[in-house]
Amino acid sequence: xxxxxxxxxxxxxxxxxxxxxxxxxxxxxxxxxxxxxxxxxxxxxxxxxxxxxxxxxxxxxxxxxxxxxxxxxxxxxxxxxxxxxxxxxxxxxxxxxxxxxxxxxxxxxxxxxxxxxxxxxxxxxxxxxxxxxxxxxxxxxxxxxxxxxxxxxxxxxxxxxxxxxxxxxxxxxxxxxxxxxxxxxxxxxxxxxxxx
Amino acid sequence: xxxxxxxxxxxxxxxxxxxxxxxxxxxxxxxxxxxxxxxxxxxxxxxxxxxxxxxxxxxxxxxxxxxxxxxxxxxxxxxxxxxxxxxxxxxxxxxxxxxxxxxxxxxxxxxxxxxxxxxxxxxxxxxxxxxxxxxxxxxxxxxxxxxxxxxxxxxxxxxxxxxxxxxxxxxxxxxxxxxxxxxxxxxxxxxxxxxx
Numbered sequence: 568x569x570x571x572x573x574x575x576x577x578x579x580x581x582x583x584x585x586x587x588x589x590x591x592x593x594x595x596x597x598x599x600x601x602x603x604x605x606x607x608x609x610x611x612x613x614x615x616x617x618x619x620x621x622x623x624x625x626x627x628x629x630x631x632x633x634x635x636x637x638x639x640x641x642x643x644x645x646x647x648x649x650x651x652x653x654x655x656x657x658x659x660x661x662x663x664x665x666x667x668x669x670x671x672x673x674x675x676x677x678x679x680x681x682x683x684x685x686x687x688x689x690x691x692x693x694x695x696x697x698x699x700x701x702x703x704x705x706x707x708x709x710x711x712x713x714x715x716x717x718x719x720x721x722x723x724x725x726x727x728x729x730x731x732x733x734x735x736x737x738x739x740x741x742x743x744x745x746x747x748x749x750x751x752x753x754x755x756x757x758x759x760x761x762x763x
Numbered sequence: 764x765x766x767x768x769x770x771x772x773x774x775x776x777x778x779x780x781x782x783x784x785x786x787x788x789x790x791x792x793x794x795x796x797x798x799x800x801x802x803x804x805x806x807x808x809x810x811x812x813x814x815x816x817x818x819x820x821x822x823x824x825x826x827x828x829x830x831x832x833x834x835x836x837x838x839x840x841x842x843x844x845x846x847x848x849x850x851x852x853x854x855x856x857x858x859x860x861x862x863x864x865x866x867x868x869x870x871x872x873x874x875x876x877x878x879x880x881x882x883x884x885x886x887x888x889x890x891x892x893x894x895x896x897x898x899x900x901x902x903x904x905x906x907x908x909x910x911x912x913x914x915x916x917x918x919x920x921x922x923x924x925x926x927x928x929x930x931x932x933x934x935x936x937x938x939x940x941x942x943x944x945x946x947x948x949x950x951x952x953x954x955x956x957x958x959x
Contacts, residue, residue, distance in 0.1 A: 589803070593805060595805070602804075603806050604803075605804070607801050608798075608799065609789060609791070609792020609793055609798075610797060610798035631827075632829055633800075724920055
């Protein structure tokens with residue numbers, strides 16, 4: 568069976584989720600040799616400023632390019648959490664912007680304050696989408712941060728490359744710190760290990 | 764039967780076809796109340812710098828979001844023409860950038876020099892994608908130039924709004940002129956009509 572991974576990025580219009588979907592798709596498709604389909608839908612269901620982008624990554628050609636039951640769900644708004652959580656695979660990964668999603672719908676959620684990190688580390692709240700992408704790569708392993716950076720630099724408007732790199736690195740860093748807190752041994756440097 | 768229209772935008776990487784697909788989808792989905800799905804695929808088939816974005820517009824919810832047999836094909840490269848023409852509906856509309864596609868694969872093709880227009884009218888070759896969108900709206904009627912302009916302005920990076928509007932208007936204008944040449948009476952002002 569080919570390995571098929573479905574990722575849904577959900578939030579409000581203007582949060583840059585479509586661009587995030589395109590970058591994630593190009594990272595996996597152009598830089599990691601995977602088959603990738605990237606979609607977004609509009610129409611009556613998109614009213615109220617909701618926005619959603621989906622990426623399907625596979626080892627084999629993709630028949631149906633939309634997410635059926637996502638393995639990864641990124642939510643940048645409370646409403647997105649409430650709308651899409653029911654769809655997530657039972658063992659799926661839920662990642663939320665904890666600056667915006669106040670009521671975590673499950674204790675399994677991985678929360679990081681992407682918007683706050685973007686403001687503090689990059690000086691631009693609107694780069695929360697890129698911070699989130701960096702964190703998603705680390706928390707899910709669907710793509711490497713290096714491939715993501717290549718895809719990001721190819722899409723970044725001229726003059727914004729450095730800010731984008733900073734945003735991505737901040738997301739990667741925040742996710743690694745979160746993983747260390749959850750699994751204290753996993754990321755600990757050797758010299759702080761047992762017997763230290 | 765719901766009306767389903769499939770549009771494929773094809774060319775080389777870097778020509779802005781994905782952004783064009785997103786803008787076209789948002790014009791129809793957010794500003795004309797249609798159901799719309801927008802996709803792009805990457806992977807082994809995307810090698811060689813080819814790029815393709817698809818938009819499906821429908822009166823009803825969309826089951827399968829990719830183009831099966833496009834009604835409209837926009838080609839911004841010779842290779843795109845050669846790769847995708849076979850797929851076009853028999854009565855489909857083929858639009859090509861005649862500055863880049865030297866060998867028209869069929870006499871039915873509607874050719875306009877989008878890249879040349881972008882350079883001459885806007886001073887930016889890279890806005891050929893927006894010029895092409897404006898022309899596509901006029902030549903196919905899948906979306907109105909007004910909706911396209913709203914969607915475009917919502918996606919244009921700050922400071923580029925005016926250039927983008929100019930590019931869109933240049934495409935609309937060029938297409939109207941082309942239609943008048945093909946159907947001299949259609950666009951003629953009343954005072955040059957019969958008996959004038």
